[in-house]
Amino acid sequence: MSKYVTRFGMLAVLAAAMALPASAGEYPDRPVSLMVAYSPGGATDFQARIVTMVAANDEYLGQPIVIINKPGAGGKVGWNKFASGSKKDGYELAAYNVPHFIAQSIKFKTKYNVENLEPIANWGADPAVFVVNRDSPFNTMKDVQDYAKANPGKITVSGAGLFVGHHIAYLQIEKALGEKLKYVPHKGGAPAMKSVLGGQVMAGVNNLSDAYRSRDSLKILGIADVQRNEEFLPDVPTLAELGFDVDDSSVNFRGVMVRKGTPQEVIDTLAAKVPEMFKNKRVAKQMKAGGSPLRVMTRDEVKAMWAKREEFLKKLLAGL
Amino acid sequence: MAILCGGTIGGLLLGATPGLSPTMAVALLIPFTFHMTPTHGLMLLGAAYTATVAGGAISAILLKIPGAPANIATALDGNAMAKKGEGARALQICFISSFIGGVLGILVLIFLTPVLAKWALGFGPSHMFWIAILGVTIIGSLDSKSVIKGLLAGAVGLWIAMIGYDSIQGVERFIFSEHLEGGVHIIAALIGLFAIPQIIEMLEGGRINRQYQIIKVQPHSIVAAFRETISKTRAAVIGSVVGVVVGLIPGAGGQIAGLVSYDQARRFSPNRDKFGTGESEGVVAAESANNAMVGPSLVPLLTLSVPGSPTAAVLLGGLLIHGIFPGPNLFVEHADVAWAFINSLLVGQVLMLVFGLYIAGLAAHVVRIPPPILASGILVLSVFGAYSVQSSYSDVVVMLALGLGMYFLSKYGFSPAPLVLGVILGPIAESNYVQGQIIAEAGDGMFAYFFTGALNLFLIGLVVASIVYSVVSEIRIRRLEPRTGVAS
Amino acid sequence: MSQQDQVAGRFQQCLPVLATLALGLWIAYESFTVEDPQPYLFPQLISVAMIGLSAAALFRAIRGANRTGVGIPLDLLLRIAPGIAVILAYVLVLAPQLGFYTGSAIGFITLYSLYDPNPHLSVRTWFTRIAITAGFMLVIYLVFALALQVQTPRGLFL
Numbered sequence: 012m013s014k015y016v017t018r019f020g021m022l023a024v025l026a027a028a029m030a031l032p033a034s035a036g037e038y039p040d041r042p043v044s045l046m047v048a049y050s051p052g053g054a055t056d057f058q059a060r061i062v063t064m065v066a067a068n069d070e071y072l073g074q075p076i077v078i079i080n081k082p083g084a085g086g087k088v089g090w091n092k093f094a095s096g097s098k099k100d101g102y103e104l105a106a107y108n109v110p111h112f113i114a115q116s117i118k119f120k121t122k123y124n125v126e127n128l129e130p131i132a133n134w135g136a137d138p139a140v141f142v143v144n145r146d147s148p149f150n151t152m153k154d155v156q157d158y159a160k161a162n163p164g165k166i167t168v169s170g171a172g173l174f175v176g177h178h179i180a181y182l183q184i185e186k187a188l189g190e191k192l193k194y195v196p197h198k199g200g201a202p203a204m205k206s207v208l209g210g211q212v213m214a215g216v217n218n219l220s221d222a223y224r225s226r227d228s229l230k231i232l233g234i235a236d237v238q239r240n241e242e243f244l245p246d247v248p249t250l251a252e253l254g255f256d257v258d259d260s261s262v263n264f265r266g267v268m269v270r271k272g273t274p275q276e277v278i279d280t281l282a283a284k285v286p287e288m289f290k291n292k293r294v295a296k297q298m299k300a301g302g303s304p305l306r307v308m309t310r311d312e313v314k315a316m317w318a319k320r321e322e323f324l325k326k327l328l329a330g331l
Numbered sequence: 332m333a334i335l336c337g338g339t340i341g342g343l344l345l346g347a348t349p350g351l352s353p354t355m356a357v358a359l360l361i362p363f364t365f366h367m368t369p370t371h372g373l374m375l376l377g378a379a380y381t382a383t384v385a386g387g388a389i390s391a392i393l394l395k396i397p398g399a400p401a402n403i404a405t406a407l408d409g410n411a412m413a414k415k416g417e418g419a420r421a422l423q424i425c426f427i428s429s430f431i432g433g434v435l436g437i438l439v440l441i442f443l444t445p446v447l448a449k450w451a452l453g454f455g456p457s458h459m460f461w462i463a464i465l466g467v468t469i470i471g472s473l474d475s476k477s478v479i480k481g482l483l484a485g486a487v488g489l490w491i492a493m494i495g496y497d498s499i500q501g502v503e504r505f506i507f508s509e510h511l512e513g514g515v516h517i518i519a520a521l522i523g524l525f526a527i528p529q530i531i532e533m534l535e536g537g538r539i540n541r542q543y544q545i546i547k548v549q550p551h552s553i554v555a556a557f558r559e560t561i562s563k564t565r566a567a568v569i570g571s572v573v574g575v576v577v578g579l580i581p582g583a584g585g586q587i588a589g590l591v592s593y594d595q596a597r598r599f600s601p602n603r604d605k606f607g608t609g610e611s612e613g614v615v616a617a618e619s620a621n622n623a624m625v626g627p628s629l630v631p632l633l634t635l636s637v638p639g640s641p642t643a644a645v646l647l648g649g650l651l652i653h654g655i656f657p658g659p660n661l662f663v664e665h666a667d668v669a670w671a672f673i674n675s676l677l678v679g680q681v682l683m684l685v686f687g688l689y690i691a692g693l694a695a696h697v698v699r700i701p702p703p704i705l706a707s708g709i710l711v712l713s714v715f716g717a718y719s720v721q722s723s724y725s726d727v728v729v730m731l732a733l734g735l736g737m738y739f740l741s742k743y744g745f746s747p748a749p750l751v752l753g754v755i756l757g758p759i760a761e762s763n764y765v766q767g768q769i770i771a772e773a774g775d776g777m778f779a780y781f782f783t784g785a786l787n788l789f790l791i792g793l794v795v796a797s798i799v800y801s802v803v804s805e806i807r808i809r810r811l812e813p814r815t816g817v818a819s
Numbered sequence: 820m821s822q823q824d825q826v827a828g829r830f831q832q833c834l835p836v837l838a839t840l841a842l843g844l845w846i847a848y849e850s851f852t853v854e855d856p857q858p859y860l861f862p863q864l865i866s867v868a869m870i871g872l873s874a875a876a877l878f879r880a881i882r883g884a885n886r887t888g889v890g891i892p893l894d895l896l897l898r899i900a901p902g903i904a905v906i907l908a909y910v911l912v913l914a915p916q917l918g919f920y921t922g923s924a925i926g927f928i929t930l931y932s933l934y935d936p937n938p939h940l941s942v943r944t945w946f947t948r949i950a951i952t953a954g955f956m957l958v959i960y961l962v963f964a965l966a967l968q969v970q971t972p973r974g975l976f977l
Contacts, residue, residue, distance in 0.1 A: 044970065051358035052648025060362065060652060078362070079722050079970050083513030084496035088723070091512065119501070167773045173501050193773040195766055196499045201644060205581055205637045209452035212770065224636045227659050300654025345962075359967045479876050483839055486869045490846055493862050502858040505849065530906070537898035538934055703934035706902075707927040708955055714910060714923065715959060719969040724915060731910045735903065743835040744888030761861045 038101055038277050039074045045267065046097070046105040048089030050082040054137070054200070054220065054303070055265055059106050061297045062134045062289050071288040076104070085172055086111055087121060094123035099270045101277035104131070109264040109317065114174040114324050125317045126271070129278060132286040133266035133308035133316070135298070138236035138259065139180035140222045140247070142229045143214045144207055152188075152232050152253050155214065159190035166192045167212040169203040174328070177203070177216040180235040180261035182327060184216070187255035218263065219243065220302045235261050242304060260323050264306075266313055282310035334371055335675060338378030339682040343690060345379070346386020349522045349709070350716020352399035353383040354642045359719070361649045369653035370671045376649050377675035380642060382683050384621055385429040389690070392421045392614070393697045396526045396709065400517055400586035400755060401621045403748050404593035406525070408606060408613030415609055416549050418695035423556035424611050425618045426687030428567055431560070432619030433680040435571045436578065436626030440633075441673060447627070448634040451579040456767035457781045459582055461790035463760035466587050468797040469594045470749045470756075478805060481749045484740070488753020489760075491515050491733075498758065499765050510725035517586075519717045519726040520733055520754050524747035526713045527734020533702035548695045553688055559611060566596045566616040574623025581631050581639030586755050590748075592620035598800060626676065633657050633669070831890040832880035836873050843869030905930045919971035920960060928952040 045063060049055045056078065063076035081089035090105070090112055097103040107130070116124035143149045149158065159166050170177030173196050185192050195212050197203035200221055207215035208228055222231050223243045233250040234240060237259045240247070250257040267285055269278065288294070289307045298305045308316065345351045351359070357380055364372030387398025392409035405425065412421035439447070454462075470485035471478045494505045495514025506512055560567065573592035596616030597606045606613050629646070631639040636658040638644035650657055653668075661669050697705075717730040737747055771780035781787060847866035850859040909926030916922070928948055937944040963969045 050645070051361060052645035054648075057361075057648040057652045060365065064365070077968070077970065080358075081722050083516075083721060083723070085498075085501065087496065088513035088721075119503075165773050167770050172499070193769060195769045197766070198498050198762060201638050201647075202582060205452065205631070205639075206455070206766075208635055208637060209455060211455035221636075224656050224658050228635060297652075297654065301651040302656060303651075359969070362968065479872055479879070483836070483869065483872045483876060486865055486872060487839060487842070489865050490842075490862065490869070493865070497858050500858050502855075504858065504862065505846070527906075531899055531902060534899050534902040534930075534934055535895060536934075538936055701935070703931045704951060706934070707931040710906060710909070710930065711923045711927050711955070711959060714914060715919070715963050715969070715971070718919070718971060719963065719967065722970060724972055727910060727914070731906070739891065740835055742888055742891050743832065745835065757861070764861070 038280055039072055041102065042075050042077050043072060043102050043104060044077045044079050046079050046081055046089055046093050046103065048081060048083075048086035048093075048106070048108070051078075051080050053082075054218065055106055055108060056080060057301065058135055058265060058298065058303050061301065061303075062294050064297070065288060065291045065293060068288075068291075071284050071291075085115070085175065087115055087119065090115075091122045094121075094127055094270065097270055099272040099274075101269060101273050101281065104267050104269055104281075107264075107266055107268045108176075109266075110179055110261065110320050110324055111175050111263075113317065113320050114179065114328065117321075117324055117328055118174050125321050128268045129271050129273060130310055130313035130317060131267040131269060131278070131281045132289060132310060133264055133306060133313045134289045135265040136304055136306035137176075137218045137220050137263040137265070138234050138240065138304075139176055139216050139261045139263070140219050140234050140244075141180075141184060141214065141232045141250070142204075142207055142217055142222050143232060144210055145228050145230060146210070147213065147230060149214070149232070150230065152250065152255065155232070156188045156190060159188060159192060163191040164193055166214060167195050168192050169195045169197055169206040169212040169215040170217070171200040171203050172196050172198070176261045176263040177218075179324070179327065180216045180257070183235065183257045183261060184250065184255065187250065187257050219304065223302050233257075235259070240304060242299070243302065260320065260327075264308075264313075264316065266308070278310075286310075334367075334375050335378045335678055335682060336686075338375045338675075339382040339679055340686055342379040342382025342679075343386035343389070343683065343686060346383035346398045347389035347694075348716055349390060349396050349398060349526050349713050350518055350720060351383070352387065352518055353380055353401075354399075354645055355518065355720055356380075356383040357642055357649065358645045361645065361652065364649060365652065369655055369665075369668050372649070372653060373655075373668060373672040374675035376646060377672050378679040378682065380646070381433060381622075381625060381676055381679035382686075384625055385426060385433070385618070385683050385687060388425045388429070388618055388621075389422065389694055392425060393418055393694060394529055394705075394709065396529055397521065400521055400751060401589050401624075402617075403521075403751055404589035404617035405614055405621070407593065407617075407748065408608070408610050409617075411607065411609035412611065412614070413695070413698060417551070417609065418548055418698055419691055420549070420551040420556060420559075421611070421614055422691035422695060423551060423553055423688055424560050425614050426684055426691060427557055427560040428563075428570065428615040428619040429622040429687070430680055430684040431567055432571045432574050433622035433625055433683070434677070436575055436623040437673070437677050437680065438626070439575050440626035440629055440676075444630050444634055447579055448630050451581060451627075451631055451639065452635065452637070453786070454580050454582075456763040456770060457784075458786050458790060459580075459763040460760055460767055460781065461787060461794060462580070463756045463763065465790065465794050465797060466591070466752065466756045467760070468794055468801065469590065470752050472801055472804075473590065473594070473746075473749045473752060477744055478801075480743075480745050484745050484747075484749040485753040488750040488755075489757040490753075491520060491750075492754045492757025493761070497761075499762050510728045513721070513723065513725065515729055515733070515754065516720055516723075516726055517751075517754055518720045519730040521751055522713045522717050523730035523733035524737045524751055526709055527731065528738040528741050528747070530706045530710050530713075530734075531738045533706040536702065548698065550692070560615055563612050563615045565599060566612040567619050569596045569599065570616040570619030571623040574620035575627050577620070578624030578627035579630055579639070581637065582759070587752070588620040588624045589617040590752060593617045622680075633661055634659060828890065829880060829883050832883075832888070833877060836876040836880055839869060840873035840877060843867075843873055901933055902930060905933060914974075915972060916974045918974040918976040920956060920964075921976040922974070923959065924952055924956045927955060 047056050047059050066072045066076040093105045149155050181194050204217050206212045231247045235257050286307050286309050345356045387402035388405045391397040391402040391406035395406045395410035397403045397406050409421045471481040494511050570592045574588045577588040593616050597603050628640045631637045632643040638647045655665050717727045771777045843866050850862035913922035
């Protein structure tokens, strides 16, 4: 008997402490969660925290967004759980990383793919850059190409793991150079950058934002994107400008999505308000201060981008 | 100052909670700093980092449940002391040696950063591989009466580390349960392997069968603890040097600093046979190393913007969120914030010592809490701790499964320390071997890559020396042991 | 009677090493029979080491040379069995079904009461038990939910 008394006593205490509003009003009427499939402190995590910090303002959601980290296996653990177990009520959002999750859904048996997820809006785009150590004999992509021609398969290139943006940029670069290189997968962008700085590898593919922070110890030879980055690295040419056939397929897009089956009016509300929230002045200022390129895209733009990536990656990865 | 004090006290207590390792604690505090000024936020993180490293020793000593992997070595002798009623003494010595190591480490950070940063980056996959192998050589002799069982536990640990998606090639390995999809997180393994067997052991007495074994807590004078710690110069020096070196090397995982230093201190000590039975030298060596690691582990981050440890990676996020770029220009562009951070580490050490010594007197009484309450409390804390690492219920299930298995194994002379060491070293050895292999293929081949170069040869020398030493001491022990008719 | 001097019998000593032997054989089977052996190099090495070490330990156990470990006598097993049952029920059923806080409160008070030597039929005992449980859970809630903002799974309740 007493056990029940405790249990209800406990519940009363906890419920009072939580003071959850139980009234069913207009969406959203309680805090919304955003699942990030990477560790706290990582680029996706801290950007997600910045872009959601004004969510509670009345002109946006009017409710705070709480970040929940579910890292593991390059994002697979978190996204698998999201696509199979999260609620479809609009209170459980997730952050996506393109091309990672699309490439993984093609290469591995995952529970997620572009079909069972619904994009809401995109907040950031971090292109891959080709970097070498400051002391490297390579000064241009042409130098790299010439060396690779004379020594096929001898240029070691670091990047964060297989089938992530870096790897896809590497595959495109290797194809565009027409010469064999050697990809050395690392456990993340930071260790991959460390290998370039420490001279363990001859070159690296890494995030523009990370390369920008280490620019004093690096030479940044090219950007794998369709346009230069005017904000951070206006002097670095795109690889396409240099005559190499590399587009923006490897750019790391980050944004917000929900599960398929979420009510349409909830999706519409989010799709209207979330991009506006990303454009908030404080958000933009903080993103710039953190060295993270902001690129806001609406739901329709993201939908088109996902479809394009899916098609491209299927072709690129078919031979691997 | 209030932030520093709060961060330190909070850090000490969080650190003592199984599951809330320094990396976790800093990660959980980052959203907190969001609403503060950058200077205040970083001071909080700095103080919390310092204090959680030391706080992990509290539970390691009193309950033999290390708060973080770094505190495993502390538990070996610290807990033996606590069982003899010397909990207060062990904690005092622990905090004093933490302070010595910690301050030395931060001085290295302040004065030698530019010189050491380049050197630290020079460690490549082949060197890291040999460092991991060096760690493997101490597995057998670690907290285990039987070398064969120690090695066996280490092998099981190495295998546990292979479960999940292989981090380099993305291949699924040994995922025989959906809970294992993300692999076994080191913190979940640590909690399970240490805390769960302790919980069950507390229940061994049954309900009224036996009287609780009341452990008296002998009060111990702080002055005497200072004198004792300082007299253990050898252990403190070994600990600080090992801590600084291991801390500097990116990716070595400061988690092994305490164990390596403990092992070295044992080898060089005339009391080596007393290690594991409550020898304060062991606590000094382990804790001075753990804290000496803190400063140097930030060297690559602050100078080159490359995080050298998991905690440094989390701190990087904490810096970026405030728009502060670590790197060569940090001390030019954000000198005030950078120095506030480094000072908070230093002041954090002093506060850690003061509060730690105060807590030592109180905390030692934890052992007098009746076992049923203590067991239930640790159980709930373990569940919450394991869950909060990755917001994953699977981690809780894995934690429990490993813990129950470990309890039964512990009844047959197996010990959790070599197992956890295996879990830590497995991925370091494997990923660096694979990377080294790829780089070697592009270069002059495997032999040239792994076996030439001064640093490789030096590390191989250490590996050989470690093996030879183990074999020699094993033979020596056998000679000394009275023959009882069976080979041991 | 000191526990240190008591050593489990030969049969009991064989059990754990038989378990590691079986594990080693299974790992060997899994890692030597894959199509692409490259990611399985380390598991292969580990399985070989595990089989070798288990065989050596088994040999010693049969000869009676393993002199560490007290083993698990039946009376001990009976004393810990209810505790393990509560732990399993708490972690596998109560916490996920009822929610972490409710489940933990029930798990805590059940385990505590089961091993608390104070008389079960006294009001005082129960008052203490409930007070300690409530106090402890409040601290846990304050630390994890309010201070660290860890979002724990909810079941029927919190």
